[in-house]
Amino acid sequence: MGNWGSHLYEQPPQKLGEFVQNNLRPSEDSQKQIDQTVDTICEVLQDAEQFPLVTSVAKGGSYGRKTVLRGNSDGSLVIFIGDLEKFQDQKKNQYELLSKIWAQLKLCQLMRNLEAKVEVQNFRGELTIQLSTKQQSLTLKILPAFDALGLSEKPGLWTYRELKRYLDKVKASPGEFSVCFTELQERFFDNRPSKLKDLILLVKYWYQQFKEKDSFRLPVYALELLTVYAWEQGCGAEDFDIAQGLRTVLGLIRKPEQLCVYWTINYNFADETVRRILLGQLRSPRPVILDPTDPTNNVSQGDNCWQLLKEEARVWLSFLNESPGPSWNVLPAPLYSTPSHDLDKFIKDFLQPDKTFLDQIKKAVDAICEFLKENCFRHSATKIQKIVEGGSTAKGTALKNSDAYLVVFTDSLKSYTSPKNKTCTIIKEIHKQLEACQQAQDFEVTFEISKWKAPEVLRFSLKSKVLSESVDFDVLPAFNALGELKSGSAPSPKIYAELISLYESSGALGGEFSTCFTKLQCNFVRSQPSKLKDLICLVKHWYKWCERKLKHKGSLPPKYALELLTIYAWEKGSGAPNFDMAEGFQTVLKLVTEYQHLCIFWKVNYNFDHDETVRNFLLAQMQRTRPVILDPADPTGDVGGGNRWCWHLLAKEATEWMSSLCFQDGRGYPIPSWAVPASVF
Template sequence: MDLYRTPASELDRFVATRLQPRKEFTETARRALGALDAALRERRGRPGAPAPRVLKIVKGGSSGRGTALKGGCDSELVIFLDCFKSYVDQRARRAEILSEMRALLESWWQNPVPGLSLKFPEQSVPGALQFRLTSIDLEDWMDVSLVPAFDVLGQLSSGTKPNPQVYSRLLSSGCQEGEHKACFAELRRNFVNIRPAKLKNLILLVKHWYRQVVAQNKRKRPAPASLPPAYALELLTIFAWEQGCGKDCFDMAQGFRTVLGLVQQHQQLCVYWTVNYSTEDPDMRMHLLGQLRKPRPLVLDPADPTWNVGQGSWELLAQEAAVLGMQACFLSRDGTSMPPWDVMPALLYQTPAGDLDKFISEFLQPNRQFLAQVNKAVDTICSFLKENCFRNSPIKVIKVVKGGSSAKGTALRGRSDADLVVFLSCFSQFTEQGNKRAEIISEIRAQLEACQREQQFEVKFEVSKWENPRVLSFSLTSQTMLDQSVDFDVLPAFDALGQLVSGSRPSSQVYVDLIHSYSNAGEYSTCFTELQRDFIISRPTKLKSLIRLVKHWYQQCHKISEGRGSLPPKHGLELLTVYAWEQGGKDPQFNMAEGFRTVLELVTQYRQLCVYWTINYNTEDKTVGDFLKQQLQKPRPIILDPADPTGNLGHSARWDLLAKEAAACMSSLCCVGRNGIPIQPWPVKAAV
């Protein structure tokens, strides 16, 4: 395909020059449809039987939505008539009205529009009159459908939701799936029309690719597979943009790659919007729950909840999407592959409460191959730090401790990051860690660069903005070891704990020295990485799954609150989840929705939060005990690190933003039972 050979940097120009419709044809077709609109409004009925009055005519289809492709497009003229008083009325009178409209259309075309020809193809869409407008040079065409419909929306103001009774009447009409979708043409058109121009260009690119696949399907197969409609790809593109970007200006290759990635995950697709219909209405909630129990893919029309647009054979699309992922259109100027946006094929807040365990296993739990690759990368860097890094130096590596989510068993799928804390002999007390850290980080970086020159592996550094950085951040790439790069944070630290026996409590003197040394909260928390890791790693598997769910929700909140202030640290949410489970009964096989609901409830009560543990620091020591009392007298929220009493993970953050998102999530499907009754949280207080 021509698209396959187009460099990623040229995709915008490709759309502008190759895919956007010719203005001459667009304008000619627009005038023709405008004249037809007027003729339909002025038509006369048979003697003694006046024609039904036209209430309004809505232009839909890709030309109405602004997503028409050069060469061929579709348009829908939905004619709302006063003779239809209900959804059911359409079935009884539609054939008669369509016959009258065909006669009117043939009569109207006796004075043809210059530059266009009109033909009636074989009628394949029930309830519609189809015809094709073609340019004289045969390069452009438009398939038009005339659809008589019941005006259920009336004069709906732009941007307002229809009355819930509109959909209640639809659900009780006994309609087949999408049978009355024409009644909602305005909503469907407006849903796409409000989108940025560049997103519509991305839709054109996706539809162009889809058209190429359709053509191949017809050429290669004696009985072509029934692919999903192009409109499903339009909706999938909007979903990808909303969840992964949401900005007017974005990289076209990244957006395109994201959509193709979702196509490859079609067996897990669950996409719908509640911009027009609401789950607060009991009838609609029960209908949506019924839709969500159906096999995937599910792509519901945002205007008509009875219409699953995603029906069809996705296998061929998925195969072509996989092939396209290796072509030039996804390579940057330096030859590296453009990454997709971070978008999953289903959304948490649209997942029924009873399906949360399945959501975690399908979307959040890392697979074994991924974990094995990350562990291999971690072992490579650990070996480098122990054996290569300081071999010509008096500095000795005492130990390297794996930290972060991968070490605690709470990593999210696709999150290839690892924290490595290097305990060094050159630090004999806490303060030396801060004073010598920049020098140590510089040496580690120099040794990594030397390994790169020897072509042992590829590393790409993140430049620190601090004069005295506390961490060396880099990405590791390997042609033989990894499918993707792994992000590392290497942190030099003072070995305050020594060779601590697992499960034993550190000496009180460790914390006395910490309290006398620190100036900023959590300044030396890296020294206690082993304790932080062990605090989580010993917990039941299902609690770690709940932590993954909370972290995933937190990441979605991060996207929403970007630029509005710093959210509380992720580790604070991990600790809050452990606290909720401990105070809620410590059941190793708890109800996932109840656990999640409890954590969200605690987030909304952040002004009362006071959470701490004394499993590592001994309050019987006067210095430690007095310090802990001082910490607990500070303003809420308080979430003390169980390994480091100087670290308050609830301090100085926009908990209000997080609480707002928690309140919204508590009213969504993931926190509501099948009977429509909200899931009840565990009886957990916000303070110990």
């Protein structure tokens, strides 16, 4: 790999951040000289006397995005011309405008005695300004352009409609007018943390050698955007491990056949014209990396160089993994752009945890539970009766990096409302024994106990030693309300009658004691067909996407509500162990849009027939504000919640998703959903 490769190969992963600072960032003095010179040139170009047609100047390319590498780099100065009134004007008048600008720049006295050396060149109709200092050189292309934004901060809907119309009219190449959106590109990168820019520099430096060696013609902008996407989806923090970031980007480069990256910050699916552009792009052969400022511009098209890059990324990942370390969990394509026939593969490839890791988790949990039973309260009258695992790993619906909990039933908790000081004592003892277990046992996974010191909270994590996967566990002491319930048996109606009486008399919250019924909750989901649990994983992934998008807009219903809604959709709409995943997924989202009519419950553990208290309570629950979705293990737990949660936010997202590729067949026709009533009552 030559001197360059050897130089970078020598850097340990933990030293990559330092390497960027010392070798890839331009020196402060050079950057300052370049910036002052560019600012002066911009002032000259905006001088109304010398350039009366110029309305403004935008800084573009690597320079505008502040991702300039030390040594030789490039950028652009986009000059917005007042006389250009439409996109196509930019194309037909460009040569004449460049000639005028070149003539004026050569005459301008202000271009002399600048901080950096300046040379203006006009070669074959391409006007450039070469800037150089002792340590840095920068080539700026001069690009006249139509001002598509005008005085607006963001483009209006008409902007992209006009863009599409003129592209078709003059038969221009997609992305040919993306220069008109340079200011938006600059803003897209402006608010990114400094360390993300360092990661971009590292990725560009990695690419630079292969570009020279194999004459790649992939726009470096594609790799910059891919790096931003990796950071947004996998990290989002200002401070992060730069080696993890590099592993993630290289991992995505290894999946060009699956890459589909886009943003909806400047345009989205709401407008029909833009929607057609976007869906056309998402259906096109991968890789797809759309310019966040121009939906017509797929910047990933690059002379089939992705296969070569893929191999180089494989080599570099093997180097980085010599010192094993995780990468971020980032999908190469969002669910929205996944074709309906690929949903089963999407779930298996991207959502579900590694089977070996799940086996390791099971062994570790079994060992921890056995250790706690044997060692907790050895010198006390208190005894652990049983420990039940709850959450998605126990139900068989875990996503990568999910959470779970261990419910510890002790004989000292004799009722639902046992004193909190007893709970704190139990937590303290379990914490002590978990630390002892950590020292005594040798696990196949990394076992970490949370340092959080809240007296009623105990958490630990089990992490893979080789994969970027983990499960976080909460430890929850609880009253053993079910006693020694035989497998497959329903609880005595008396248990639910007592729970309901307590709920109605004490002002307890609905579902407050559902932890006591964890075993029933897990049995209900775990007993479902394998493919239905896959559908639950898909719906949970969609829900997590909504959570991230709708953060701070309102409180969403619990995930468990969506799990139960998915089971109900399958029971009423299919009931077959093998079904079409897209049909099932669409049915669940359709039910979400009908949330104001949902009334769902099951009779597997309680019903109307065996106890008057339970019967009357269930009838009252059915009269509550919709949606009503009763926990099949706990009739007081209405996870639908009526007006308690912002179902309308989920419903809005579900409606927008109906136009996604997930719900279209290979010819673009809609996939049907199952006929499922919104209510069983």
